[in-house]
Amino acid sequence: MASFEVRGGKKLRGEIIPQGAKNEALQIISAVLLTPEKVTISNIPDIVDVNLLIELLIELGVKTERPTRHTCIFQADNVDVDFLGSEAFRKKSGRLRGSVMIAGPMLSRFKKAYIPKPGGDKIGRRRLDTHIIGFEKLGARFEYNEEHNYFQLVAPNLQGTYMLLDEPSVTGTANIVMAAVMAKGTTTIYNAACEPYLQQLCKMLNRMGAKISGVGSNLLTIEGVDYLGGTEHRMLPDMIEIGSFIGLAAMTQSEITIKNAGIEHLGIIPEKFQQLGIQMEFRGDDIYIPAQESYEISTYLDGGILTVSDHPWPGFTPDLLSIVLVVATQAVGSVLIHQKMFESRLFFTDKLIDMGAQIILCDPHRATVIGLARKNQLRGITMSSPDIRAGQALLIAALSAEGKSTIQNIEQIDRGYQYIDERLRKLGADIKRV
Numbered sequence: 001m002a003s004f005e006v007r008g009g010k011k012l013r014g015e016i017i018p019q020g021a022k023n024e025a026l027q028i029i030s031a032v033l034l035t036p037e038k039v040t041i042s043n044i045p046d047i048v049d050v051n052l053l054i055e056l057l058i059e060l061g062v063k064t065e066r067p068t069r070h071t072c073i074f075q076a077d078n079v080d081v082d083f084l085g086s087e088a089f090r091k092k093s094g095r096l097r098g099s100v101m102i103a104g105p106m107l108s109r110f111k112k113a114y115i116p117k118p119g120g121d122k123i124g125r126r127r128l129d130t131h132i133i134g135f136e137k138l139g140a141r142f143e144y145n146e147e148h149n150y151f152q153l154v155a156p157n158l159q160g161t162y163m164l165l166d167e168p169s170v171t172g173t174a175n176i177v178m179a180a181v182m183a184k185g186t187t188t189i190y191n192a193a194c195e196p197y198l199q200q201l202c203k204m205l206n207r208m209g210a211k212i213s214g215v216g217s218n219l220l221t222i223e224g225v226d227y228l229g230g231t232e233h234r235m236l237p238d239m240i241e242i243g244s245f246i247g248l249a250a251m252t253q254s255e256i257t258i259k260n261a262g263i264e265h266l267g268i269i270p271e272k273f274q275q276l277g278i279q280m281e282f283r284g285d286d287i288y289i290p291a292q293e294s295y296e297i298s299t300y301l302d303g304g305i306l307t308v309s310d311h312p313w314p315g316f317t318p319d320l321l322s323i324v325l326v327v328a329t330q331a332v333g334s335v336l337i338h339q340k341m342f343e344s345r346l347f348f349t350d351k352l353i354d355m356g357a358q359i360i361l362c363d364p365h366r367a368t369v370i371g372l373a374r375k376n377q378l379r380g381i382t383m384s385s386p387d388i389r390a391g392q393a394l395l396i397a398a399l400s401a402e403g404k405s406t407i408q409n410i411e412q413i414d415r416g417y418q419y420i421d422e423r424l425r426k427l428g429a430d431i432k433r434v
């Protein structure tokens with residue numbers, strides 16, 4: 001298990017380019033299974049989860065060419081469908097959440113799929129019901145294998161239908177869309193998720209020949225087509241990384257420019273950080289964050305304490321709440337962080353409390369942060385990264401803290417942040433991988 005050793009308290013300075021979006025990449029790369037033609041994908045982040053998914057596709061027989069580290073040409077013209085039932089597929093799928101999205105395209109094109117228990121962050125119960133019920137509505141039959149913990153699905157004739165999802169699941173919507181694009185007739189998905197990841201997926205599928213309308217809304221209409229062809233696709237900048245860099249700049253009192261941030265796709269994210277008192281300027285498509293001695297959390301119009309909570313898009317993503325929480329520890333003022341979706345994502349606050357932060361964990365979903373207003377610095381400690389975003393939040397805390405911190409289990413951070421230590425060193429951070 002690798003660790004980061006960080007000597008905190010240094011101000012950082014410079015420009016940083018966000019990686020391609022992790023959660024978009026997982027959808028887009030799964031979608032290459034929908035066509036026997038070549039699909040060229042660029043701005044692929046070089047991170048563990050995405051590399052694992054590419055390895056899984058290669059093991060399934062998908063041909064790949066890598067003209068550059070961040071571009072890959074995929075061709076799924078000779079897929080080994082039987083590999084899906086193997087122990088090797090089950091094992092590797094279990095190492096990332098995104099593997100679940102192989103099922104939709106496999107059902108669509110090859111009429112069968114296996115969904116082993118996927119991996120991903122251990123941040124609470126993460127059910128797959130939305131995916132399976134959606135497939136079932138399209139005409140798939142499923143069996144759950146209790147011994148090996150996987151769903152087996154068959155769908156000789158996928159048939160378009162109307163469905164109202166019980167929740168706007170991000171990967172669930174992607175899976176159902178990919179299953180429906182070549183079903184007979186029209187599928188209508190109401191209460192669909194509409195994160196930029198999904199908008200990007202739908203736009204790519206339409207370029208491949210699909211007929212999806214309502215993109216960007218919670219009502220998608222998909223007219224089934226017989227065949228999808230090749231295309232080219234470029235991933236958007238990773239909005240979660242961008243939010244993390246905004247938080248990093250504020251916490252370390254640093255002047256940072258986030259280059260080519262894809263500002264029009266960030267929705268409410270910049271505004272949430274501005275509510276914490278963080279200044280930023282949009283310069284073309286770059287976000288400039290000046291070095292700020294202090295930042296003050298705004299209150300509601302009536303003076304009430306601010307709440308930052310998660311919500312499906314266009315609401316605030318749950319993946320940035322841990323970052324908002326850590327940034328609030330040094331703000332002037334107080335905030336209630338309400339993590340509605342995941343029930344185990346706030347437990348990392350224990351480590352921040354050990355570092356000297358003032359946080360009351362009210363229950364598994366809510367934490368009140370009373371900002372230290374820089375009257376005291378956080379103290380460096382040894383800690384372990386429980387999940388990808390808490391890991392990044394702890395890293396930001398360590399970079400702002402007095403003294404040395406050791407962050408263990410950084411494999412969690414590597415799942416989603418590309419060459420993070422190297423990129424932070426370029427900004428002046430004292431961070432070592434040991």
Ligand SMILES: CC(=O)N[C@H]1[C@@H](OP(=O)(O)OP(=O)(O)OC[C@H]2O[C@@H](n3ccc(=O)[nH]c3=O)[C@H](O)[C@@H]2O)O[C@H](CO)[C@@H](O)[C@@H]1O
Pocket residue numbers: 023026097098124125126127167168169170171172312317318319340341342
């Ligand atoms: C690989 C990938 O893309 N992962 C993302 C994806 O995971 P994933 O697609 O697994 O997450 P889902 O959208 O299915 O749901 C996440 C959790 O939130 C709950 N839920 C969801 C919607 C809702 O309105 N109410 C509610 O409580 C679900 O029950 C579940 O426990 O979306 C999550 C929610 O944005 C993100 O945190 C993950 O980073």
Ligand SMILES: C=C(OP(=O)(O)O)C(=O)O
Pocket residue numbers: 022023049096097098119120121319388389416
């Ligand atoms: C929860 C996340 O990832 P995953 O769904 O892959 O576990 C995340 O990206 O914050």
